[in-house]
Amino acid sequence: MPTHAEVRDDLTDILVAVVACDRADVVDEARLEALGVDSLALVEVADELGRRHDRYLVDDVVNHLVTVDDAVRAILEHDGSAGPRRVATSLHHPAPPVVDDEKSHRTSAMSKIAGFFIVLGAIIGVVLGLGGAALVAATGIGGVELPPIAAPSSEPTASASPSPSPEPTEEPEEEEEEDEEPTFEVGSNQVAPGQRFTLSGSFPELDDGEVLQVQVREDDGDWEDFPVTAITSSGGDYQxxxxxxxxxxxxxxxxxxSSDTATDSEKVQIG
Incomplete structure (x- = not known):
């Protein structure tokens, strides 16, 4: 069971990364709103704090977090269940698509109609083909005999000249395969505050299931871990x-x- 100080230290790290507040301002009685945490940032902070301690904070609890102490006690007084991950922070496993029953029924009906017209077209084609054959037989067109084609007289063939033997061709040398560099793209280089945007790319040298860490920095400062990770899929792709x-x-x-390998960076203007 984590201590009050341990949970508050984790919460301090998250608040500094998300809203860039002063670490010294994160005290028990400090109001989250005064630290710069709006409703969108509150969900992000609560979800990351719960993930670090394997606790799931339901929406009703998150909506009643007012102070730093409220967030710490929400973890300490939790019953210990991990619970489901919130949809807004399930970044590596998108929610399954919702099946539209009405659309499915319409698709089935259209398939039946299309099948009916295919069968009907085949029947009409057969009828027209038989009718055409009968018409040809009735008019006697098929019985016309043409004169035989005279066989061409054979001409003396010239003796074949020997063909030159082909020159041996040099096989091109195989080029050594170069390691592919990891790629990185952002969905948009300018977004509004709180607007979600996509980070995607590929680590071709990695297998699926490898953990990638999102990092952020400002004004060419030091790189810091952003509280979001990604998991590689087949071929090293991630999103x-x-x-x-x-x-x-x-x-x-x-x-x-694990390999200390980083992608190129992209800048995003927030606001």
């Missing part, structure tokens, strides 16, 4: 979504910590 309410220009990249 995740992030959002932040903090305005200004921020630079993002993806890091594979």
């Amino acid at each position: 995740t979504h992030v959002y932040t309410s903090r305005t200004g220009e921020r630079e993002f990249r993806m890091l594979h910590r």
